[in-house]
Amino acid sequence: MRRPRQQTTDRASASRETILDGAFQTFAKNGYRDTAMDDIAAAAEISKGGIYFHFPTKESIFRELMRTTAAKLIAKVESAVAVERDPISKAEVALRTVLEVFAGHRTMARLFFEAGGAGRGFQTELNAMHDRFARLIQSYLDAAVADGAIPPIDTRITSVAWFGALDEVVAQWLLASRPGPLEDAYPTLRAILLRSVGVPEARIAAGPAIEPLAAFPEASE
Amino acid sequence: MRRPRQQTTDRASASRETILDGAFQTFAKNGYRDTAMDDIAAAAEISKGGIYFHFPTKESIFRELMRTTAAKLIAKVESAVAVERDPISKAEVALRTVLEVFAGHRTMARLFFEAGGAGRGFQTELNAMHDRFARLIQSYLDAAVADGAIPPIDTRITSVAWFGALDEVVAQWLLASRPGPLEDAYPTLRAILLRSVGVPEARIAAGPAIEPLAAFPEASE
Amino acid sequence: MRRPRQQTTDRASASRETILDGAFQTFAKNGYRDTAMDDIAAAAEISKGGIYFHFPTKESIFRELMRTTAAKLIAKVESAVAVERDPISKAEVALRTVLEVFAGHRTMARLFFEAGGAGRGFQTELNAMHDRFARLIQSYLDAAVADGAIPPIDTRITSVAWFGALDEVVAQWLLASRPGPLEDAYPTLRAILLRSVGVPEARIAAGPAIEPLAAFPEASE
Amino acid sequence: MRRPRQQTTDRASASRETILDGAFQTFAKNGYRDTAMDDIAAAAEISKGGIYFHFPTKESIFRELMRTTAAKLIAKVESAVAVERDPISKAEVALRTVLEVFAGHRTMARLFFEAGGAGRGFQTELNAMHDRFARLIQSYLDAAVADGAIPPIDTRITSVAWFGALDEVVAQWLLASRPGPLEDAYPTLRAILLRSVGVPEARIAAGPAIEPLAAFPEASE
DNA sequence: AATGAATGAGGCTTCATTCAT
DNA sequence: GATGAATGAAGCCTCATTCAT
Numbered sequence: 001m002r003r004p005r006q007q008t009t010d011r012a013s014a015s016r017e018t019i020l021d022g023a024f025q026t027f028a029k030n031g032y033r034d035t036a037m038d039d040i041a042a043a044a045e046i047s048k049g050g051i052y053f054h055f056p057t058k059e060s061i062f063r064e065l066m067r068t069t070a071a072k073l074i075a076k077v078e079s080a081v082a083v084e085r086d087p088i089s090k091a092e093v094a095l096r097t098v099l100e101v102f103a104g105h106r107t108m109a110r111l112f113f114e115a116g117g118a119g120r121g122f123q124t125e126l127n128a129m130h131d132r133f134a135r136l137i138q139s140y141l142d143a144a145v146a147d148g149a150i151p152p153i154d155t156r157i158t159s160v161a162w163f164g165a166l167d168e169v170v171a172q173w174l175l176a177s178r179p180g181p182l183e184d185a186y187p188t189l190r191a192i193l194l195r196s197v198g199v200p201e202a203r204i205a206a207g208p209a210i211e212p213l214a215a216f217p218e219a220s221e
Numbered sequence: 222m223r224r225p226r227q228q229t230t231d232r233a234s235a236s237r238e239t240i241l242d243g244a245f246q247t248f249a250k251n252g253y254r255d256t257a258m259d260d261i262a263a264a265a266e267i268s269k270g271g272i273y274f275h276f277p278t279k280e281s282i283f284r285e286l287m288r289t290t291a292a293k294l295i296a297k298v299e300s301a302v303a304v305e306r307d308p309i310s311k312a313e314v315a316l317r318t319v320l321e322v323f324a325g326h327r328t329m330a331r332l333f334f335e336a337g338g339a340g341r342g343f344q345t346e347l348n349a350m351h352d353r354f355a356r357l358i359q360s361y362l363d364a365a366v367a368d369g370a371i372p373p374i375d376t377r378i379t380s381v382a383w384f385g386a387l388d389e390v391v392a393q394w395l396l397a398s399r400p401g402p403l404e405d406a407y408p409t410l411r412a413i414l415l416r417s418v419g420v421p422e423a424r425i426a427a428g429p430a431i432e433p434l435a436a437f438p439e440a441s442e
Numbered sequence: 443m444r445r446p447r448q449q450t451t452d453r454a455s456a457s458r459e460t461i462l463d464g465a466f467q468t469f470a471k472n473g474y475r476d477t478a479m480d481d482i483a484a485a486a487e488i489s490k491g492g493i494y495f496h497f498p499t500k501e502s503i504f505r506e507l508m509r510t511t512a513a514k515l516i517a518k519v520e521s522a523v524a525v526e527r528d529p530i531s532k533a534e535v536a537l538r539t540v541l542e543v544f545a546g547h548r549t550m551a552r553l554f555f556e557a558g559g560a561g562r563g564f565q566t567e568l569n570a571m572h573d574r575f576a577r578l579i580q581s582y583l584d585a586a587v588a589d590g591a592i593p594p595i596d597t598r599i600t601s602v603a604w605f606g607a608l609d610e611v612v613a614q615w616l617l618a619s620r621p622g623p624l625e626d627a628y629p630t631l632r633a634i635l636l637r638s639v640g641v642p643e644a645r646i647a648a649g650p651a652i653e654p655l656a657a658f659p660e661a662s663e
Numbered sequence: 664m665r666r667p668r669q670q671t672t673d674r675a676s677a678s679r680e681t682i683l684d685g686a687f688q689t690f691a692k693n694g695y696r697d698t699a700m701d702d703i704a705a706a707a708e709i710s711k712g713g714i715y716f717h718f719p720t721k722e723s724i725f726r727e728l729m730r731t732t733a734a735k736l737i738a739k740v741e742s743a744v745a746v747e748r749d750p751i752s753k754a755e756v757a758l759r760t761v762l763e764v765f766a767g768h769r770t771m772a773r774l775f776f777e778a779g780g781a782g783r784g785f786q787t788e789l790n791a792m793h794d795r796f797a798r799l800i801q802s803y804l805d806a807a808v809a810d811g812a813i814p815p816i817d818t819r820i821t822s823v824a825w826f827g828a829l830d831e832v833v834a835q836w837l838l839a840s841r842p843g844p845l846e847d848a849y850p851t852l853r854a855i856l857l858r859s860v861g862v863p864e865a866r867i868a869a870g871p872a873i874e875p876l877a878a879f880p881e882a883s884e
Numbered sequence: 885a886a887t888g889a890a891t892g893a894g895g896c897t898t899c900a901t902t903c904a905t
Numbered sequence: 906g907a908t909g910a911a912t913g914a915a916g917c918c919t920c921a922t923t924c925a926t
Contacts, residue, residue, distance in 0.1 A: 164389020196417035610827020
């Protein structure tokens with residue numbers, strides 16, 4: 001039973017993935033401008049010309065990477081959050097999930113936070129990504145406010161600040177030469193963030209409503 | 222009264238400043254890699270070769286810019302803070318000053334927060350800069366803890382988170398196509414940050430201990 | 443019968459050769475520093491960028507040229523010498539072959555003797571090349587001494603001096619605006635060099651043990 | 664007693680000399696193309712602009728250097744030779760003097776023999792210089808022939824070969840990392856050169872007609 | 885689908901020379 | 906006479922993209 005058509009397509013999309021993988025590695029390691037198509041080709045073990053069969057430009061690879069990577073992470077957060085009922089717990093879980101994923105995948109974190117290096121024209125894309133995270137957080141905060149769990153606040157600015165706090169803690173951890181486990185920062189970060197939106201001290205002291213962080217395995221993707 | 226020596230020196234350092242200015246503008250607008258020496262030369266109205274009389278490499282210009290710019294800002298913060306006695310007020314003033322300066326000088330802000338785009342090799346410099354700000358904040362938090370004004374916390378992580386929150390709020394503002402006044406974010410940001418370290422609600426509600434933010438003028442330098 | 447792999451390789455190395463040829467011409471004509479990559483590209487009828495697919499730097503081209511050119515010449519000398527039995531005849535043939543090759547290929551000669559102009563860093567390479575020739579000569583002189591054909595002498599210094607004499611005669615010929623045939627110098631050169639190591643006058647007067655020099659055709663490569 | 668005019672002139676030519684000295688050092692060390700006007704200025708402790716008051720171009724400095732340096736050496740040789748009566752002795756002394764001067768002044772030697780690096784347009788000058796030496800030698804050989812001290816030979820080619828032999832021995836010595844005394848080469852060189860023109864073996868064995876070489880002091884200029 | 889080779893625009897830097905003082 | 910500063914033409918090299926096979 002021959003499936004020439006299907007097979008071809010399969011192989012093609014396999015190549016696509018390989019290229020995306022290679023690009024991901026090199027972009028994350030060296031930044032956009034300092035990654036040459038040659039580097040991607042080498043990392044993906046494909047010829048430079050071959051890449052251009054699948055992607056029209058270098059930029060298109062980067063854009064696709066940002067889109068899919070962010071989508072994956074957001075999906076992960078949302079499914080983790082869906083388990084929780086309590087709005088504050090939802091926020092906690094979201095925070096924890098992001099930290100967990102980043103801790104387990106330094107590469108992705110670097111790509112996210114240093115994408116500024118991609119130069120003009122990526123600002124938009126990068127901004128959109130940050131924005132999606134911020135709005136995710138905002139939705140939980142809004143729910144918490146609506147629920148009466150926390151007092152009314154400007155959830156837009158607050159969610160941006162939350163994301164920024166998270167971002168910077170991760171970034172500093174990334175830049176540390178010999179970083180300790182990122183999860184060490186979790187209790188403090190959790191406490192100050194919850195406190196910042198007026199979660200009662202008792203609730204904070206009660207500890208995570210969720211099972212404690214396991215060791216963050218270095219996820220393969 | 223001739224001062225030939227001094228005079229030439231004066232002219233030289235004037236050129237240096239002009240170049241630094243031009244570089245600042247273009248770096249801030251386009252990022253490091255997307256700024257060509259030709260752009261800097263054009264912005265500084267000097268020949269490309271002329272730049273090399275004053276700076277050995279493009280990188281050296283960028284590094285000098287990061288160093289001096291950060292130093293200026295830190296000095297400004299410290300002198301503003303020196304006026305205050307109360308440790309919490311100090312923190313407030315620091316926060317406000319940074320916001321004020323950035324609001325008045327979007328260019329500087331961009332250079333600071335998008336320097337990641339400068340590519341490998343500036344990470345260190347950039348990190349150092351972030352670190353200096355974080356430690357500045359930390360020193361005020363430590364004082365507040367010592368003073369009993371706030372309960373004991375991990376001030377290292379907290380200061381990093383504070384800086385991150387500030388950073389992200391400014392960054393989002395920078396990226397907004399038609400940003401409103403940055404100072405609009407101040408009350409909320411102030412409230413959540415103070416709250417996050419356990420400042421009593423009464424103190425927060427009392428409002429800034431300092432005169433309200435005036436309009437942020439677009440400072441010329 | 444398709445041989446796609448081989449074919450591409452063939453084309454690549456054809457280009458390599460073309461570049462090497464073009465570089466050879468221009469280096470020989472203008473010297474290393476006065477040869478621009480643009481010149482090589484023009485001579486090889488390839489784009490400047492194309493050259494960099496085959497060679498990492500301008501210097502690498504020059505080095506390769508020195509290496510292969512010297513090797514070719516030495517091989518030619520050795521095979522010509524191999525035919526002779528008599529050690530003195532060997533020396534004669536070596537001398538004659540070099541003169542013959544240079545006479546037929548002024549370009550190569552220039553590259554060899556003016557490579558000093560290549561600037562610091564080629565001294566080593568150039569020296570090594572001179573040295574190889576000197577040692578070649580030395581080996582024949584040593585054999586002649588061992589054979590009793592000539593009295594014992596310091597063959598190291600003598601071979602260097604021989605090479606120098608040869609070098610200078612060729613160089614002067616190269617520099618002459620309208621040089622006569624280089625082979626005109628052969629009888630005199632042969633006589634003084636043989637005499638200098640104590641070859642009996644009778645042997646010298648007997649003339650070359652080898653067939654007289656034919657017209658030196660301008661070899662194509 | 665004021666001598667403003669004279670003084671000015673004196674100072675001017677003093678500067679000229681200083682520049683020439685500095686240029687000599689740097690040219691000799693790095694070659695023509697690898698010597699920048701900045702290097703000369705630094706070596707002469709004068710401003711780059713100042714140089715252009717005394718010399719119109721970089722090339723003019725080099726040309727002047729070659730001319731005067733060669734002239735000095737030739738004068739030295741001629742005065743040393745003038746003392747001798749015997750034509751063969753004259754040749755010996757010339758040979759010895761050049762060796763002596765070069766041995767004592769590696770810098771000058773390098774400038775002479777590596778001047779090829781000066782690129783097109785200096786070939787002429789360099790050639791002229793080599794030629795002057797060769798003709799000097801030739802004049803002694805001619806005298807020796809006329810005198811009957813040696814048999815008739817093509818003195819033109821012979822003198823070129825002599826110069827080349829000398830040149831190469833010095834060059835190899837220059838290139839040696841840890842060169843022994845150059846004068847060690849003298850006896851061998853003397854023997855082969857004299858032998859090459861048919862000087863009787865007895866005369867050669869008799870040793871130099873002149874006092875043995877003293878230690879070659881590193882002459883200051 | 886994929887490859888190796890080639891292109892050409894553009895980037896950083898050097899440096900002989902000129903100029904204002 | 907001399908200086909520091911500036912100029913501008915090259916020069917070497919990189920790299921995203923295209924092309925022939």
